[in-house]
Amino acid sequence: MTVAALLLLGLGLLLGAEGQCFFNRTQEYCVCYNLSQESMGSIIQCLAATAVEFRGGELEKYAAFPIDDLDPSAIDMLSSLLIRKIIFGDLLVPMMLLSRVLRFFSYTQVQEVVFDSCVFRGRGDWAEMAGRSLPISALSFHNVTGTPVGSEQDLSGLGTWLQALQNLSVTASHVTRLPCSTGRLLTALRSLDLAHNSLGDGELPTTFCTGAFPELRALALQHNNLTSYGSVCESVRLLRELQQLDLSHNRLTAGLASSCQWPAALRVFNLSDAGLDRVPEPLPPTLEVLDVSCNRLHAADISLSSLKQLFLSYNLLQAVPCLRSCPALDTLHLDNNSLAELPWGELKLLRHLRRVSAAGNPFNCSCQGAGGLQALAGAGLLGPGWPQAYTCSSPPSYRGHPAQDVPVSALHCHGPAVIGALCAVLTLLGVAAAACLLRHRARPCRRG
Ligand SMILES: *[C@@H]1O[C@H](CO)[C@@H](O)[C@H](O)[C@H]1NC(C)=O
Ligand SMILES: *[C@@H]1O[C@H](CO)[C@@H](O)[C@H](O)[C@H]1NC(C)=O
Ligand SMILES: *[C@@H]1O[C@H](CO)[C@@H](O)[C@H](O)[C@H]1NC(C)=O
Ligand SMILES: *[C@@H]1O[C@H](CO)[C@@H](O)[C@H](O)[C@H]1NC(C)=O
Ligand SMILES: *[C@@H]1O[C@H](CO)[C@@H](O)[C@H](O)[C@H]1NC(C)=O
Ligand SMILES: CC(=O)N[C@H]1CO[C@H](CO)[C@@H](O)[C@@H]1O
Numbered sequence: 001m002t003v004a005a006l007l008l009l010g011l012g013l014l015l016g017a018e019g020q021c022f023f024n025r026t027q028e029y030c031v032c033y034n035l036s037q038e039s040m041g042s043i044i045q046c047l048a049a050t051a052v053e054f055r056g057g058e059l060e061k062y063a064a065f066p067i068d069d070l071d072p073s074a075i076d077m078l079s080s081l082l083i084r085k086i087i088f089g090d091l092l093v094p095m096m097l098l099s100r101v102l103r104f105f106s107y108t109q110v111q112e113v114v115f116d117s118c119v120f121r122g123r124g125d126w127a128e129m130a131g132r133s134l135p136i137s138a139l140s141f142h143n144v145t146g147t148p149v150g151s152e153q154d155l156s157g158l159g160t161w162l163q164a165l166q167n168l169s170v171t172a173s174h175v176t177r178l179p180c181s182t183g184r185l186l187t188a189l190r191s192l193d194l195a196h197n198s199l200g201d202g203e204l205p206t207t208f209c210t211g212a213f214p215e216l217r218a219l220a221l222q223h224n225n226l227t228s229y230g231s232v233c234e235s236v237r238l239l240r241e242l243q244q245l246d247l248s249h250n251r252l253t254a255g256l257a258s259s260c261q262w263p264a265a266l267r268v269f270n271l272s273d274a275g276l277d278r279v280p281e282p283l284p285p286t287l288e289v290l291d292v293s294c295n296r297l298h299a300a301d302i303s304l305s306s307l308k309q310l311f312l313s314y315n316l317l318q319a320v321p322c323l324r325s326c327p328a329l330d331t332l333h334l335d336n337n338s339l340a341e342l343p344w345g346e347l348k349l350l351r352h353l354r355r356v357s358a359a360g361n362p363f364n365c366s367c368q369g370a371g372g373l374q375a376l377a378g379a380g381l382l383g384p385g386w387p388q389a390y391t392c393s394s395p396p397s398y399r400g401h402p403a404q405d406v407p408v409s410a411l412h413c414h415g416p417a418v419i420g421a422l423c424a425v426l427t428l429l430g431v432a433a434a435a436c437l438l439r440h441r442a443r444p445c446r447r448g
Contacts, residue, residue, distance in 0.1 A: 021046050028082075031055060046083075053087040070107065078107040085112040092119045099124030102161070105134055112138040120146035126161075134161040140169035140193075147173055162186060169193035177203035183212020193220040195246075200225045204235035218244040222270070226250040229280040230258035239263050248272040248291070254280035271295070272311065293333065302326060312337070313357075323350060330354045335385070340364035340394070344372035348379070356381050359389030365398040367413035370406035377404070 021032035023045040030046035031053040046052050070078070093115070105113070113136055139162070141147045147170055165186055170178075175197040192213065199207070199221060216239050226232055229252050236242060242263040252274040262284035269287055271280070273294035279302060283290065287304050291311040298316050303325035310326065313335040320343055323329055330352045334342075339361040347353060356376055363369055373390060376382045382390075387404035398406055407413075 023049060027051075029053070048082065050082050051085040051087070052083055053089060054091070055087075055089040057091060070104070075107050078104060079109065081108055083108065083110055085114070086110055087114040087116060088118055089116040090118070091115075092121060095120055095122045095124035099126050102134065103132065105136065106132045109135065111136060112140075114140045115142070115144050115147075117143045118145075120144065132161075133164065135164065136162075137164060138167040138169075139165055140167075141171070141173055142169070143172045144170075145173070147175075164188055167191045167193075170197070172196040174198055176200065178207045180206050180209035180212060183207065183209060186212075187214055189213050189216055191218040191220075192216055194224070195220050196223040198225050201228050201231040201235070204232065208235050208239060210238060213239060215241055217241055220246040222246045222248040222250070224250055227252060228255060229253065230255050230260055233258060233260035233262055237261065237263065241265055244268040246270040247274055249274070251275040252280070254278050257281035288328075308352075309333075320346075322346070326350075328352055332356045334358040334361070336360040338362060341369040342372045342376055344375040347376065347381075353381060355383070357383060357385060359385035361390075362393035363390060363403050364394045365392035365401070365403050365406045366395065367408050370398075370403050371408040371413070373403045374406075374408055 020034075021030055021042045023030045025048075028048070028050040030043075030049035030051070032043060032046065032055070034056045098120070118141075162185065166188055168186065168189055168191070171193055172195075175194060176199060178194075204226075219236065219239065219242060221232075226247060227250070232247060232252075236245065237260060240263055243265050245266060245268070248270045249272070252271070254276055258281070260282070262282070264284075264286065266284035267287060268289040269284060270291045272291045274292075276292065276295040276297065278297060279292060279300050283302070283304060285304065286306050288306055289309040289311075290302070290304070290307060292300065292315070293311040294314040296316055297312070298318070300312055300315075300317065300321040302310065302321065302323070305325070306328055307326045308328055309331040310323075310329060311333045312321075313333045315337050317334065317337040317339060320334065320339060320341075323332070323346070327350065329350050331354065332347075333356075335357050336359070339358060341364055342356070342358055347356065363373065370392070373382065377386050387402045390403045392398040392401050392403055392406065
């Protein structure tokens, strides 16, 4: 009971009306709704969980709740808890309480804290945490108002605590920028997710100022208000370790080829659904994965020697781009374009190619067209969706038929030529037979 009460106090969860916790043993997951003082006994079952979710209630009245220092036995108990992840949902969180409560986390083994649909109020008093470090490696805010990482004052106090933080996510929270100081404090951060916000080109330079996020590997900026490919490049140029960048679901214009150099470590680049009518330049030269699906591309001249996966689905391509300058390619997605043919002769030269998908294209099932598809399928390269999603649009006699069913045998496709050749062979055989017969008359053939 002491442990449970302590946990409750520690997490600040003496909430509103009737509440109850539910523990799922298979998932080691415990969820508590509107916990109250009366029902807090029910939190005991959560002590066996590795993840605990607290949903609903009102914390405001506990903002000034006195929380004393812990005695050694309480600290022992906190450090023996199994809980690794805590989720706070649908809560109004007074920052004052948060700053007090976070202090307890430094004694636990909690690694991940999530705030989902929370509203933060007021200012915290981070001085209380002086001298202690927080073990949390992942922190996320989703659909929150007034996140502490968006405010300079709050961060200056929180910063020393968060120096070990590796993953930070602030999504769907109307964020327009992060203060420069945030990036400079989060020196260990590997992954930053700012998806579904309102970041614009103009605010990026502040967010990624000199010295910010020196260890950042993955940056997600999808669903924001970014418009210029060149200025995004200028803004993230200083993130030397950046390997993955997601700019999908923005309204980018390729503009003139810029002289900006992308971080040299960049390997995975997502430009899906970014409003592009051509492939922007320059691309990071050592890319391994490039997603430019769901744009308005009519052509795609891409020359990237390390590229392994290329996503070109949902564009307006009428021909498969020349891929000779992408010799490492192993996966090619071409679904839902306007392709009439897949050039088997060229694709088979890509020696690492393992997977091609091209469903939903208006295929020309001429001998050459259907033959190319069938050859790719025969080599085990085509799919998923083969054969049902590969239908012919032309010639009229095959419209709507699966390309797999179109006969492409030599006799069928090259009728006159094949018959001509056959005749020639037969004639030759006839001549040979006649000669043999003549010799047989003169001198018997050894073998019939
Ligand atoms: C626990 O979670 C699993 C997986 O989601 C689910 O199949 C099961 O029904 C849950 N158990 C209880 C008691 O809710
Ligand atoms: C976002 O959070 C607010 C409370 O701040 C809540 O009313 C709303 O339903 C949440 N929206 C979504 C999509 O979860
Ligand atoms: C997006 O950017 C445009 C101009 O760049 C601006 O007019 C608009 O208000 C921005 N939208 C949001 C939601 O911030
Ligand atoms: C790129 O982003 C889109 C949309 O956000 C997503 O569906 C897709 O899986 C991503 N591509 C890759 C290669 O991860
Ligand atoms: C289909 O391909 C054949 C031979 O490659 C060509 O002669 C014909 O014009 C093409 N049909 C259409 C509709 O493009
Ligand atoms: C060629 C083709 O199949 N185009 C389709 C691509 O996807 C859009 C939307 O799903 C369809 O409307 C097109 O017909």
